[in-house]
Amino acid sequence: MITDSKYPIKRYSWQREAILDIIRDSNEHPTAEWVYNQIRTIIPNISLGTVYRNLQQLTEAGLIKTHQFETGKMRYDGIINHHFHFICESCNRIEDHVVENLESQFVGLMHDSSAHINHSELYLYGICETCTNKTRL
Ligand SMILES: [Zn+2]
Ligand SMILES: [Zn+2]
Known part of the structure; x- marks a missing residue:
């Protein structure tokens, strides 16, 4: 963790709160540059x-x-x-999908293994509904 001893971390906590709000309010899964452009309108x-x-x-x-x-x-x-995430290969849209107990099912698949699982990610790639409809027209 990087800390700047000149400025106690608390001093910047409101900036961190603002950044957190921007990310939570967005469903775009933004990049740092996108967050930067948004936050500059406030700070x-x-x-x-x-x-x-x-x-x-x-x-x-x-x-x-x-x-x-x-x-x-x-x-x-x-x-x-x-x-898990669905990523459209045509428009790069990223959709969030919440499935209850998905992770424990994955972990269940590994029950014969002695491996210790820390986290898992599932990404599905394809063409989204909007893009599919566009090609039909
Ligand atoms: Zn799409
Ligand atoms: Zn997500």
Whole structure:
């Protein structure tokens, strides 16, 4: 964890709250750059580095989750309950789907193994409803 000793962490907690709100209010699974562009409308002087640092702190605190749906781009998720994602390969839309006990079913599949599972992710790729309807027209 990166802390700046000159500024106690508390001083910036309202910025972190604002970033958390932006991510929770969005269902876009935004990138850091997207969060940065949103937060600048509220806090014009904020730097991209500060946004990255706060995102890292929020992730470490377990308040948001990170995903890498496509190579190289970290995306942030305000839904921390276990859910799976459907990603449209045509418009890149990301849909959240919550399925009760999905994770425990996965873990059940591994019951013969002595492996210890820390977390799991499920991504489904395809063409979304909107894109499917477009091609039909
Ligand atoms: Zn689509
Ligand atoms: Zn999600």
